[in-house]
Amino acid sequence: KTKADGFYEKNPAREIPIKQMMGKAPTENSKGVRLVNLPQVRDIMNEEYEKMLAGDLTAQQALDNVVSRGNAAIKEAMGN
Structure with a gap:
C-alpha cells in the first residue's frame, strides 16, 4: 500500500x-519483527504495563491482556 x-x-x-x-x-x-501494526501493538503493551505499574493488575494479568489484545489487533490488521 x-x-x-x-x-x-x-x-x-x-x-x-x-x-x-x-x-x-x-x-x-x-x-x-515485520508487524504491520506494530505501533498499535506497542500501545496495547504500554497500556497494560501502565495498569500493572499502577497496581491495577498483576504482572501475569497484564501479560495475558497483552497477548489477547495484541493477537486480536494482529488478526484484525491481517483481515482475519
Missing part, C-alpha cells in the same frame, strides 16, 4: 533499507 500510494516516489531514501532487507535471504542478524 505504501508503494502504491507513491510514498517512496516522494521519499526515495526511505525505501533503501527495505530493499536491502528484503532483497536477500534473511540471516540471524537480519531477521526481525
